[in-house]
Amino acid sequence: MNHHKNIVSVLLAIAMALTGCSNGFSPYTGAGGSGAGKTVALQGSQQGQSGGLADYDGDGIDDMMVGAPYAKGNGTVGAVLIYKGSANGFDTKPTWVLTGDDNFGFTLVNLGDVDGDAKADFAVGAYNGDGGDVSLSGSVTIFKGGSSGKVIAKLAGDDALDKFGLSLSGGCDLNGDGIKDIIVGAPFNSPGPERYQGGAVYVYFGPDFKETTRIKLPASMTNTGIGFTVACGDLNNDGIGDLIIGATGKVLIYYGKSGFNPSTNSPDVTITSSDSKFGTALAVIKDLNGDGFDELVIGAPQATVSLNSVNTARVGRVYIVKGGSGTRTINLAAPGSNLLTRIDGAGYFDFFGSSITQVGDVDGDGRPDLAVAAINADKDGATSAANGLTSGKVYLLMGKDIKTDGSVTPITSATAFNGSSGNMRYGTFMAPFTKNGPKLLVGAPTMNRQSGGIYGISLEGGSNVTPSFHADGTDSSTTGHDCCAKTVSKGGNRP
Amino acid sequence: MKRNIYIACVIVLVLGGFVWAVAALDGATLYSANCAGCHGPLNGSGKNGATATRIQTAIGSNIGGMGSLSLNADQIQAITDALAPPTIYDASNFSVDGRKWQPIPTGYIAGKDNGPGDAIHHPGDDCGICHTPGGKAGNKVWTMSGTVYDSRAARTPLVGAEIIFQNISGKTFSMTTNEVGNFWTDKPFFNNPDNTDSSNWNYKAWVKYGNSYRPMVSIAPVGGGRMSCSMHHAGMGSRGGLWALSTSTLKSYPDTGLSYRKHVFPIIRSKCAPCHIPGDTTARAPAGEPPFDYSKGLDLMTFEGSSVLVPAYTPHGSGPVPDKTWSKQGILSVVNITSPASSLILVKTLNGSTHGGGSFWTDQDADYKAIRQWIAEGARKN
Numbered sequence: 001m002n003h004h005k006n007i008v009s010v011l012l013a014i015a016m017a018l019t020g021c022s023n024g025f026s027p028y029t030g031a032g033g034s035g036a037g038k039t040v041a042l043q044g045s046q047q048g049q050s051g052g053l054a055d056y057d058g059d060g061i062d063d064m065m066v067g068a069p070y071a072k073g074n075g076t077v078g079a080v081l082i083y084k085g086s087a088n089g090f091d092t093k094p095t096w097v098l099t100g101d102d103n104f105g106f107t108l109v110n111l112g113d114v115d116g117d118a119k120a121d122f123a124v125g126a127y128n129g130d131g132g133d134v135s136l137s138g139s140v141t142i143f144k145g146g147s148s149g150k151v152i153a154k155l156a157g158d159d160a161l162d163k164f165g166l167s168l169s170g171g172c173d174l175n176g177d178g179i180k181d182i183i184v185g186a187p188f189n190s191p192g193p194e195r196y197q198g199g200a201v202y203v204y205f206g207p208d209f210k211e212t213t214r215i216k217l218p219a220s221m222t223n224t225g226i227g228f229t230v231a232c233g234d235l236n237n238d239g240i241g242d243l244i245i246g247a248t249g250k251v252l253i254y255y256g257k258s259g260f261n262p263s264t265n266s267p268d269v270t271i272t273s274s275d276s277k278f279g280t281a282l283a284v285i286k287d288l289n290g291d292g293f294d295e296l297v298i299g300a301p302q303a304t305v306s307l308n309s310v311n312t313a314r315v316g317r318v319y320i321v322k323g324g325s326g327t328r329t330i331n332l333a334a335p336g337s338n339l340l341t342r343i344d345g346a347g348y349f350d351f352f353g354s355s356i357t358q359v360g361d362v363d364g365d366g367r368p369d370l371a372v373a374a375i376n377a378d379k380d381g382a383t384s385a386a387n388g389l390t391s392g393k394v395y396l397l398m399g400k401d402i403k404t405d406g407s408v409t410p411i412t413s414a415t416a417f418n419g420s421s422g423n424m425r426y427g428t429f430m431a432p433f434t435k436n437g438p439k440l441l442v443g444a445p446t447m448n449r450q451s452g453g454i455y456g457i458s459l460e461g462g463s464n465v466t467p468s469f470h471a472d473g474t475d476s477s478t479t480g481h482d483c484c485a486k487t488v489s490k491g492g493n494r495p
Numbered sequence: 496m497k498r499n500i501y502i503a504c505v506i507v508l509v510l511g512g513f514v515w516a517v518a519a520l521d522g523a524t525l526y527s528a529n530c531a532g533c534h535g536p537l538n539g540s541g542k543n544g545a546t547a548t549r550i551q552t553a554i555g556s557n558i559g560g561m562g563s564l565s566l567n568a569d570q571i572q573a574i575t576d577a578l579a580p581p582t583i584y585d586a587s588n589f590s591v592d593g594r595k596w597q598p599i600p601t602g603y604i605a606g607k608d609n610g611p612g613d614a615i616h617h618p619g620d621d622c623g624i625c626h627t628p629g630g631k632a633g634n635k636v637w638t639m640s641g642t643v644y645d646s647r648a649a650r651t652p653l654v655g656a657e658i659i660f661q662n663i664s665g666k667t668f669s670m671t672t673n674e675v676g677n678f679w680t681d682k683p684f685f686n687n688p689d690n691t692d693s694s695n696w697n698y699k700a701w702v703k704y705g706n707s708y709r710p711m712v713s714i715a716p717v718g719g720g721r722m723s724c725s726m727h728h729a730g731m732g733s734r735g736g737l738w739a740l741s742t743s744t745l746k747s748y749p750d751t752g753l754s755y756r757k758h759v760f761p762i763i764r765s766k767c768a769p770c771h772i773p774g775d776t777t778a779r780a781p782a783g784e785p786p787f788d789y790s791k792g793l794d795l796m797t798f799e800g801s802s803v804l805v806p807a808y809t810p811h812g813s814g815p816v817p818d819k820t821w822s823k824q825g826i827l828s829v830v831n832i833t834s835p836a837s838s839l840i841l842v843k844t845l846n847g848s849t850h851g852g853g854s855f856w857t858d859q860d861a862d863y864k865a866i867r868q869w870i871a872e873g874a875r876k877n
Binding site: 021028046070072075077102103128134135136159160161190193195196311313348349378385390391422423445449450 | 500588615617618624625630633647649651675709744747749758761765768772773774794796803
């Protein structure tokens with residue numbers, strides 16, 4: 001019990017005092033601040049579980065947003081920490097903090113402009129949030145970009161413990177009305193007793209995101225395990241976004257169109273694999289093979305890969321499936337020309353493919369580049385947790401090095417970025433941005449005793465940004481995160 | 496028929512009164528005189544593990560006609576003692592069904608078997624992936640480990656929870672959760688010299704926090720050769736206690752006007768769903784024992800009950816398994832609108848003596864009162 005009290009004391013000691021106001025938005029006032037209200041303790045908050053960039057305050061510069069879903073406040077659990085952006089970096093400490101429903105900040109996504117004011121809006125998921133007539137269903141709050149916290153809409157799941165908002169995606173117009181929509185996963189939704197916790201995916205249409213016009217794709221008897229992963233992109237090149245969802249052993253693609261309202265069992269494209277946790281991560285990248293269609297990247301982070309005779313489990317792998325039009329059924333055990341390439345992880349228990357993001361065309365060769373995380377990979381040379389075992393790694397794959405003929409792309413062709421310490425889940429989320437060149441935000445939510453943090457990678461330089469920045473509550477910098485001044489060091493770990 | 500049994504019980508009570516002077520605190524005799532008529536012989540009674548409070552409540556609420564019994568506190572305690580399971584277990588009560596709820600062991604030091612190190616990483620993950628011979632953490636092989644959260648909602652990890660094992664020889668082991676909710680031990684609690692074969696691990700388990708504790712559905716002899724999640728948990732969070740904190744599911748409830756969707760279902764899904772779910776709820780049993788249905792025929796995730804056909808390929812046993820329809824009763828079957836406190840959902844969970852999931856709450860706890868009020872208002876699907 002003394003141990004318990006000590007922990008509470010530590011939590012209180014590091015709590016950051018924040019002033020509060022009625023909409024859950026609080027300007028940061030620093031430790032011991034004199035505001036009326038809320039405190040958020042970052043110890044154990046797992047900041048870095050989610051993140052992204054958007055212009056929060058409307059000053060024309062994107063700010064860094066970091067989800068801290070277990071940050072404890074005054075009666076709240078979860079927060080989004082917003083580090084104000086400047087020309088060369090971000091504030092050292094959170095400039096603003098958003099709080100909301102329980103576990104607010106587990107997911108966060110930049111939606112693009114959903115309300116027609118030419119400013120990107122964003123959404124935050126709270127998997128234990130509430131709705132007006134339902135409790136603990138999970139919720140998603142859509143914030144108006146550039147407004148310093150104005151809420152456009154709040155969405156909620158169907159039933160308690162559905163974990164609505166455990167996955168989120170946006171930035172696509174799925175019904176072709178010219179306004180971007182939002183996709184929400186609720187993996188524990190039960191469409192019926194025979195599909196208990198089979199999950200569901202919801203699409204809410206902009207600009208008003210009304211409950212009455214949303215569509216639901218519930219689990220079916222043949223498509224279950226829905227809602228853990230959602231994504232979108234224009235894979236058939238018709239100018240309208242397409243819905244992509246992960247299901248047990250499958251990835252399902254539904255082509256967007258006017259009046260979009262597909263049946264779960266009628267996907268336009270079905271991709272199957274026996275790899276463990278296939279579809280856990282999804283990303284759409286630009287056309288890689290020059291056929292005019294964007295490509296779909298699929299992670300299977302617990303795939304068994306034969307590395308040696310002893311340990312083969314949970315190595316992970318990534319597939320790049322070519323985009324195209326028309327109905328297709330693709331079995332990745334015999335994919336034919338549908339598969340551009342496969343990339344296998346490098347080590348036992350690496351979880352390669354646990355998160356994936358496009359990073360644009362970093363080297364300007366006309367081919368898209370790609371970042372893939374292996375959140376349990378070991379830091380180079382690590383022999384124990386104390387010196388970096390299970391730190392996590394991020395692999396940067398340049399388009400010119402990615403095969404497109406169906407053969408395996410060796411992971412050794414990628415540049416690897418190590419997490420700095422053991423058990424930090426480096427790469428849990430990744431978000432590309434441009435600030436004096438292309439950069440990548442990388443979340444490490446379990447570093448520093450689950451306090452978590454954010455790191456930066458200079459994609460252009462192939463190195464960590466200098467000076468490195470992290471938002472783990474222990475950063476002693478007083479000058480701000482000048483992460484992105486154009487003085488990157490070259491190098492990295494590219495072989 | 497029931498009326499006749501009640502009368503018989505009363506008759507036994509009256510006739511037995513004469514000998515109370517010499518046998519008033521003989522729990523076995525008191526049980527035979529007052530209880531056996533309805534609950535069967537003491538040896539094998541379905542009321543094994545009943546607490547004195549539970550019995551007193553049943554009498555006070557006239558459950559099953561027990562209001563006619565006239566027993567004082569000492570006599571009730573004597574019956575309770577007679578119904579208490581033996582402290583030292585033997586192989587006979589280590590069947591899968593025999594692992595169901597029993598009172599928690601006492602007389603040990605909490606946390607005495609905590610493992611070395613501080614283990615503040617990977618809460619909620621499968622520890623056995625690395626902490627197993629040949630694994631990344633093969634130099635620290637745990638015999639049991641895991642993470643405890645505040646509730647099935649998993650808002651926060653639960654710090655300072657206790658995990659208790661009692662093995663087939665009656666020896667007790669205790670671990671406490673750290674700042675991220677993790678617990679772990681390398682102690683060979685399973686009372687089997689061959690620690691590489693988990694199919695021979697024999698123990699019972701509880702999760703405790705303060706005065707609240709949960710029995711775990713322990714399906715320990717499941718094989719696999721190492722510690723695994725499936726000893727206590729099934730997919731998507733079913734089976735296993737998964738919660739110990741006695742605080743209410745929601746932060747507050749209205750005094751009246753309770754909603755099933757907004758107020759009641761969150762409680763039931765949070766606290767009953769580990770076991771009472773639709774479909775196949777078979778826990779694989781050791782060789783020689785039949786599969787164990789931990790839902791006990793109840794699907795409390797539905798209002799009216801459910802009937803789910805499970806295809807033959809569902810792997811709930813070895814070898815070919817035929818299609819099977821699992822028909823279960825729902826919420827409607829466990830509520831009593833005319834006598835809300837007598838509703839099965841409340842009676843079974845109030846003190847837990849016959850509930851495999853144990854005792855959930857007192858009649859003063861917010862969750863209990865919310866459900867009782869909702870039943871009193873008609874148990875509507877509102």
